[in-house]
Amino acid sequence: LHRIKASGLKLRFCTNETQATRENFVKKLRAMGFDISVAEVTAPAPATCRILRERGLRPHLLVHDDLVPEFAEVDKTNPNCVVLGDAAENFTYANLNEAFRVLIGMEKPVLLSLGRGRYYKETDGLKLDVGAYMKALEYACDVQAEVVGKPAKRFFESALAEMGVPPEQAIMIGDDIVNDVGGAQRCGMRALQVRTGKYR
Amino acid sequence: LHRIKASGLKLRFCTNETQATRENFVKKLRAMGFDISVAEVTAPAPATCRILRERGLRPHLLVHDDLVPEFAEVDKTNPNCVVLGDAAENFTYANLNEAFRVLIGMEKPVLLSLGRGRYYKETDGLKLDVGAYMKALEYACDVQAEVVGKPAKRFFESALAEMGVPPEQAIMIGDDIVNDVGGAQRCGMRALQVRTGKYR
Numbered sequence: 001l002h003r004i005k006a007s008g009l010k011l012r013f014c015t016n017e018t019q020a021t022r023e024n025f026v027k028k029l030r031a032m033g034f035d036i037s038v039a040e041v042t043a044p045a046p047a048t049c050r051i052l053r054e055r056g057l058r059p060h061l062l063v064h065d066d067l068v069p070e071f072a073e074v075d076k077t078n079p080n081c082v083v084l085g086d087a088a089e090n091f092t093y094a095n096l097n098e099a100f101r102v103l104i105g106m107e108k109p110v111l112l113s114l115g116r117g118r119y120y121k122e123t124d125g126l127k128l129d130v131g132a133y134m135k136a137l138e139y140a141c142d143v144q145a146e147v148v149g150k151p152a153k154r155f156f157e158s159a160l161a162e163m164g165v166p167p168e169q170a171i172m173i174g175d176d177i178v179n180d181v182g183g184a185q186r187c188g189m190r191a192l193q194v195r196t197g198k199y200r
Numbered sequence: 201l202h203r204i205k206a207s208g209l210k211l212r213f214c215t216n217e218t219q220a221t222r223e224n225f226v227k228k229l230r231a232m233g234f235d236i237s238v239a240e241v242t243a244p245a246p247a248t249c250r251i252l253r254e255r256g257l258r259p260h261l262l263v264h265d266d267l268v269p270e271f272a273e274v275d276k277t278n279p280n281c282v283v284l285g286d287a288a289e290n291f292t293y294a295n296l297n298e299a300f301r302v303l304i305g306m307e308k309p310v311l312l313s314l315g316r317g318r319y320y321k322e323t324d325g326l327k328l329d330v331g332a333y334m335k336a337l338e339y340a341c342d343v344q345a346e347v348v349g350k351p352a353k354r355f356f357e358s359a360l361a362e363m364g365v366p367p368e369q370a371i372m373i374g375d376d377i378v379n380d381v382g383g384a385q386r387c388g389m390r391a392l393q394v395r396t397g398k399y400r
Contacts, residue, residue, distance in 0.1 A: 091296070093289055093291045093292060096291070096328055097325070097326070100326065100328050101326050104319070118340045118341075118342075119340050125297070126297070126301050126304060128296055128300050128340050132339050133336060135336050135338070136336040137332070138335070139332050139335040140318045140319050140328050
């Protein structure tokens with residue numbers, strides 16, 4: 001990381017983190033010794049806020065409590081879309097039914113999903129990820145979610161736009177063959193898979 | 201109903217009810233004045249019990265509390281399949297993760313779903329039905345659920361077998377064009393849609 005920064009190359013951290021604000025994400029990484037700032041992070045929540053603004057969408061949020069501050073500036077009155085993140089403990093029967101009712105009540109339901117992961121591992125075991133709940137709402141409302149976050153093409157395009165770099169001059173480095181490598185390649189970038197993190 | 205019974209025609213009540221035992225279902229209908237007994241009811245839970253017995257499956261149950269007695273006789277130790285019903289309030293984050301973990305831990309995951317409904321209406325509003333949660337688990341585990349209940353062909357076949365009647369000599373009467381009429385027709389029965397109940 002130090003060598004990349006010292007070389008003058010432009011750099012973005014592309015994460016699918018949706019259980020914390022960028023501020024907390026960065027705090028965690030800095031505590032681990034990484035030289036990283038909030039402005040260098042591309043994450044699904046701020047990317048979603050951009051989409052909401054551009055399209056005049058007012059979200060009903062079903063997300064993790066710790067992610068809510070990312071949507072502080074967004075008009076959430078009289079919602080005309082549902083934004084779904086990895087809500088973890090907020091994935092209650094009542095909250096799922098509420099999000100469903102908001103969605104099915106729309107003339108043309110709009111569902112934005114912060115990722116499409118199947119599951120992930122925590123210290124106390126495997127957990128269903130946002131993608132599973134996305135599928136549940138898709139099926140119930142007969143709608144196709146728009147996925148924000150890796151491996152969505154527009155997510156990588158958004159990171160490239162923030163740097164002002166064309167895809168062919170960028171390389172994506174990640175440990176996930178689908179979300180990192182595949183997504184970047186479909187966007188016209190080169191990509192490198194590292195055998196760390198969740199690689200096995 | 202009285203006229204059908206008086207005529208000597210054989211009769212089965214085919215229901216997708218999975219929030220109550222047949223006993224309670226019958227009790228409710230009898231209180232409404234219908235002449236009906238438990239032995240005349242074909243429902244997903246007993247049909248599932250038959251499948252479990254035939255295939256030596258031991259279920260992990262994610263179903264409504266009131267349905268659990270239907271599985272009283274079934275060996276539930278060391279589960280090798282998951283049985284999913286409309287669990288309603290039992291669709292908690294913890295219970296969904298637990299069912300998921302049981303399923304993903306199997307060499308070849310087996311998921312039996314008591315229906316594939318998208319949603320239904322209760323006095324306090326629309327609720328996600330079992331089909332939505334089925335889709336969530338299917339996606340997370342990359343598995344296809346086996347649906348027991350209408351409109352599954354084998355569900356109607358099971359009702360016919362209980363009566364000892366071939367499909368071409370039977371007629372299905374129901375208010376649901378997909379679950380009742382479509383399912384019965386695919387099974388070789390004739391079917392009649394009534395404009396009562398949820399018809400609109």
